[in-house]
Amino acid sequence: MTPLIAVFRRELASWFETPLAYVFLTVFAFAAPSFAWHAGGLFETGRADLAPMFDYMPWLLVVLMPALAMRAWAEERDRGTLEMLLAAPIPLWAAAIGKFAAAWAVAGLALALTFPMWIAVNYLGAPDNAAIATAYVGALMLAGGYLALGQALSAATHNQVIAFVLGAGACVLVTVTGLPFVLDALAARLPGAVAESFAELSALARFESLRRGVLDLADLIYFLSLIGLGLGIAIAMIDARRGGGGR
Amino acid sequence: MIEAELLEKRFGPTLAVDGVSFAVERGEVVAFLGPNGAGKSTTLRMIAGVLEPDSGRAMVAGLDCALNRREAQAYLGYLPEGAPAYPAMTPRGFVRFHLRARGFSGAGLRHAEARALELARLGSYAERPIGALSKGYKRRAALAAAIAHDPPVLILDEPTDGLDPNQKDGVRDLIAEMAPKKAILISTHLLDEVEAMCSRTVVIAGGRITADDTPVELALKGPDGTLGGAFRALTADALRAEDRANRALAEEREGAA
CATH class of the missing domain: 3.40.50.300 (P-loop containing nucleotide triphosphate hydrolases)
Incomplete structure (x- = not known):
C-alpha cells in the first residue's frame, strides 16, 4: 500500500501545485449550476430537487473527466518521468490506482462544490435528500468510470491532446449507446438480443436509475467494472512498453 | 552486484x-x-x-x-538519460516522493531526505520548483532522488x-x-x-x-596510446557496418519505389 499512497499523494499535490485543479474546479462550479438553471430550468420546474442538474451531469462529465484523466500517463511519457517510475519498485497497479484515486478525489471535490445548490433546495422546499444523495453517488461513480476510460487512453499516447480526444470519444461512446435514437438505430441493424445488450452496456442507462434515487447493486457493480476495465487496460498498455514477450 | x-x-x-x-x-x-x-x-x-x-x-x-x-x-538507484523530473515539484518533494514509494517514513525519511539533498549539494535550491532550476540543478535533483535510499x-x-x-x-x-x-x-x-x-x-x-x-589498458589498444584513439578504433567497424546497413536499406527502398 505504501507505493500506492506515495503515488496518490504526489498526484493529488501535483493538481494543486499548478493552476490546473483551480481552473477545473472553477469551470465545474460554474458549469454544473448553469446547466441546471439554463438548460434544466431549475426554477421553472416548481419542484425542490436537483434533477435538472443531474439530467445534464453525464454531458458535463463526458467532457471534463477526460480532461482530468488525459495527463495520467501521457504526461509521464512526454516528460520521460515514466522511465523513472518504471525503474522504482512501484507495482504498476499501485501507480494506476494512485493516479486514478487522486483524479477521482478532484472530481469528488468538484461535485462537492455543487452542495450549496443542495442546501438551497432544502431552504426552498422539502426535497428527497436520500434520492439526491444517491444521485451524487451515481455522479461520482459515472465520473470514476469516465476517468478510468480516460486513463486507459492516456496510456496509449504521449500526446495529451490526443489522449483527451480519444478519452472523450470513448466516454461519448459508452454514454450514447443508451440514447433512444441510438438504440432504435441499433435495433434496426442488429438482432434484438445484441441491441439490448448494447443498451445494458450504456453508462447513461446505469446512471439513470441512480439519478432517480434508486440504489441498485447491479449499477454499482457496472461502474466498478468499468473502472476496473479502464485501469486494467492502462496497466496492460504501460506494461507492454517493457516488452520482452510478456515474461 | x-x-x-x-x-x-x-x-x-x-x-x-x-x-x-x-x-x-x-x-x-x-x-x-x-x-x-x-x-x-x-x-x-x-x-x-x-x-x-x-x-x-x-x-x-x-x-x-x-x-x-x-x-x-x-x-538500485537509477538516473535516466536527461534526468527527468516533475517540474512543479521541488527537489525536496521529489526526493520525498521517491523515499515514500520505497517505504520510508517518519524520522528515517527525514534523515535520508536531508542526506540526499546535502550529498547532491542542492542547498537553498531544494525548495524551488524543479522547472525553474538550471540544467545542472535539475540533474542534481534527479541524482538526489536516485541516491536517497542509499x-x-x-x-x-x-x-x-x-x-x-x-x-x-x-x-x-x-x-x-x-x-x-x-x-x-x-x-x-x-x-x-x-x-x-x-x-x-x-x-x-x-x-x-x-x-x-x-x-589504461584500453588506451593501449588505440593506434596512438590514447583513450580517444582506442575509442575510435573500437567503434569504427560498428559505425561502418551501420553505415553499410543504412545505405543498403535506402537502396532497397529506392528500388521498391
Missing part, C-alpha cells in the same frame, strides 16, 4: 543490443562507453527493469531484473551531460565519494569522464561489447 548475461533487445527490425555480457562488483566505477545509438541506454534500461530483454538476463544483487523486478529495483547499486545514464565544468566536478566528486561502498555503472561518451572517475571501461558499438578493460 550487476550482471548482464547475453542481453539482447530488438526494436522492430533493429537489433539494438546484441549479446551483451559484463559484470560490475562493489567498489567499482565502470564506464559504459559508446557512440550515440550504440545500445548504452537500452542496456541500462534492461538492468534497471524499465525494459525486458528479448533474451539473456540482467541481474542486480543476484536478482533477475525481469523475473524479480521489484526486489531487484529495491537495491542503494548498493547505482546506474547513471550520462550524469554530467550538458553540465558546466564546475557542475561536472561536483558530480564527479560525489561519485568518487560513494564509489568505495557501491557498484556504479555510468553511461557516457565523454572520455575525460572515464579517465577522471572510472576503474574499468566497457565499450559498446553497434549493440555489441568491443572491449572490457581498465582505462
Whole structure:
C-alpha cells in the first residue's frame, strides 16, 4: 500500500501545485449550476430537487473527466518521468490506482462544490435528500468510470491532446449507446438480443436509475467494472512498453 | 552486484543490443562507453527493469531484473538519460516522493531526505520548483532522488551531460565519494569522464561489447596510446557496418519505389 499512497499523494499535490485543479474546479462550479438553471430550468420546474442538474451531469462529465484523466500517463511519457517510475519498485497497479484515486478525489471535490445548490433546495422546499444523495453517488461513480476510460487512453499516447480526444470519444461512446435514437438505430441493424445488450452496456442507462434515487447493486457493480476495465487496460498498455514477450 | 548475461533487445527490425555480457562488483566505477545509438541506454534500461530483454538476463544483487523486478529495483538507484523530473515539484518533494514509494517514513525519511539533498549539494535550491532550476540543478535533483535510499547499486545514464565544468566536478566528486561502498555503472561518451572517475571501461558499438578493460589498458589498444584513439578504433567497424546497413536499406527502398 505504501507505493500506492506515495503515488496518490504526489498526484493529488501535483493538481494543486499548478493552476490546473483551480481552473477545473472553477469551470465545474460554474458549469454544473448553469446547466441546471439554463438548460434544466431549475426554477421553472416548481419542484425542490436537483434533477435538472443531474439530467445534464453525464454531458458535463463526458467532457471534463477526460480532461482530468488525459495527463495520467501521457504526461509521464512526454516528460520521460515514466522511465523513472518504471525503474522504482512501484507495482504498476499501485501507480494506476494512485493516479486514478487522486483524479477521482478532484472530481469528488468538484461535485462537492455543487452542495450549496443542495442546501438551497432544502431552504426552498422539502426535497428527497436520500434520492439526491444517491444521485451524487451515481455522479461520482459515472465520473470514476469516465476517468478510468480516460486513463486507459492516456496510456496509449504521449500526446495529451490526443489522449483527451480519444478519452472523450470513448466516454461519448459508452454514454450514447443508451440514447433512444441510438438504440432504435441499433435495433434496426442488429438482432434484438445484441441491441439490448448494447443498451445494458450504456453508462447513461446505469446512471439513470441512480439519478432517480434508486440504489441498485447491479449499477454499482457496472461502474466498478468499468473502472476496473479502464485501469486494467492502462496497466496492460504501460506494461507492454517493457516488452520482452510478456515474461 | 550487476550482471548482464547475453542481453539482447530488438526494436522492430533493429537489433539494438546484441549479446551483451559484463559484470560490475562493489567498489567499482565502470564506464559504459559508446557512440550515440550504440545500445548504452537500452542496456541500462534492461538492468534497471524499465525494459525486458528479448533474451539473456540482467541481474542486480543476484536478482533477475525481469523475473524479480521489484526486489531487484529495491537495491538500485537509477538516473535516466536527461534526468527527468516533475517540474512543479521541488527537489525536496521529489526526493520525498521517491523515499515514500520505497517505504520510508517518519524520522528515517527525514534523515535520508536531508542526506540526499546535502550529498547532491542542492542547498537553498531544494525548495524551488524543479522547472525553474538550471540544467545542472535539475540533474542534481534527479541524482538526489536516485541516491536517497542509499542503494548498493547505482546506474547513471550520462550524469554530467550538458553540465558546466564546475557542475561536472561536483558530480564527479560525489561519485568518487560513494564509489568505495557501491557498484556504479555510468553511461557516457565523454572520455575525460572515464579517465577522471572510472576503474574499468566497457565499450559498446553497434549493440555489441568491443572491449572490457581498465582505462589504461584500453588506451593501449588505440593506434596512438590514447583513450580517444582506442575509442575510435573500437567503434569504427560498428559505425561502418551501420553505415553499410543504412545505405543498403535506402537502396532497397529506392528500388521498391
